[in-house]
Each structure stands twice: as C-alpha cells, then as structure tokens.
Amino acid sequence: MRTDIQRQAKGKISALRDLYACSGTQIGAFMKSAIYPGSFDPVTFGHLDVIRRAAKIFDGLTVSVLNNKLKTPLFSVEERVKILKEAVKDIPNVEVESFSGLLVDYARSRDVHVVIRGLRAITDFEYELQNAQTNAKLSNGGLDTIFLTTSLEYAYLSSSSVKEIASFHGDISMCVPEFVAELVYQKYGLEKK
Numbered sequence: 001m002r003t004d005i006q007r008q009a010k011g012k013i014s015a016l017r018d019l020y021a022c023s024g025t026q027i028g029a030f031m032k033s034a035i036y037p038g039s040f041d042p043v044t045f046g047h048l049d050v051i052r053r054a055a056k057i058f059d060g061l062t063v064s065v066l067n068n069k070l071k072t073p074l075f076s077v078e079e080r081v082k083i084l085k086e087a088v089k090d091i092p093n094v095e096v097e098s099f100s101g102l103l104v105d106y107a108r109s110r111d112v113h114v115v116i117r118g119l120r121a122i123t124d125f126e127y128e129l130q131n132a133q134t135n136a137k138l139s140n141g142g143l144d145t146i147f148l149t150t151s152l153e154y155a156y157l158s159s160s161s162v163k164e165i166a167s168f169h170g171d172i173s174m175c176v177p178e179f180v181a182e183l184v185y186q187k188y189g190l191e192k193k
C-alpha cells in the first residue's frame, strides 16, 4: 500500500517528466558541465554540429584539444585552439582549451564528470566504446561518456579526409568553415579553391 508521501513523490516525478517532454532545452537546466575532447585537426562541420547540440544540453561545454606528442598534426595545438575559439565564438557557454596526458586526469582537475563524443557510424563504435569503458575504469566510475550521433549530413566527414582532399587541392568548402579551409590550403602551400 502506498503512503501519502509516496503518492506525492510519484506526482512530482511525473510532473517533472512532463516538463522534460515539453522542451528538450529544459533538460539543460539540470545538466552541468561536459568536456568534448578531440584532435580537431582541423575542426569540421561535424564537430561544430556536436558542439552546438551539446551546448544546448549542458550549462557549460569545454572543447578540449589534445596535445598529443605522439602525432604530427597539420596544425599546432595553439593553432587548433585559436581556430576553434573563432569557430565557436557565437556560442556563449562554450570555452576552448588544450590538455595533455590522460583525459581522466584532466577531467578530474576540472571537476567534470561527463565526456561528449560524436558517433558517425558503426566503424567509430568499437573504438569509442573501448575508450569510454577505459575512462570509466580509470576513473572508478567518475567519468561517463555520452555519445551524440552525428547529424546525417555530416556522417561522411572526418578531419583526415578534409586534409587528404585539400592536399590534392580538392574542394573542402562543404566540410569546414571558409576561414578554416583557407588555413588548411595555406598549410599545403595552395591557393583557396
């Protein structure tokens, strides 16, 4: 038999559910900060789509560029941070910074418990699942990963294909913002398309 308190609690829970159902953005009021880590070499429209959508769900989003000493990127970490800052300057609750070392240590230092990653296709899934589970284990359950499925129009996009197309002077205008395209062509000593 239910007590009055249980009945009242059930009523409150279903009222909250109705509130959530009314507006997706309302959910944001209940979610704190998240980190969106990546190489972003360079940032694509696919990344920007994930950033915009995550910024609507969370109060604050930090886009974090990995300073990976093992890779030779096209853009330095400072360049990538600068490019990203320009690309997200119209989204008020998004900040950009770099990090090095383990993601779990960086997240802990920021007191953030949620990582955002975009999922394009099944091919991403295995790698992303392994990373998410590794991070959950390394953090003793203190760091969870939330996946946003990439919007269909950007499902084919990757930073690697952008670089390959640009290096052969192909058109990357449908992949990255115009100012980014210019910088990418410059790196290959090419004129803008």
Ligand code: PNS
Binding pocket: 037, 038, 039, 040, 066, 101, 102, 103, 104, 130, 131, 134, 135
């Ligand atoms: O854009 P990318 O290259 O797919 O991003 C990969 C990234 C930066 C999310 C991942 O390599 C990462 O978190 N690296 C930091 C090092 C780390 O924590 N490794 C353990 C997780 S397996």
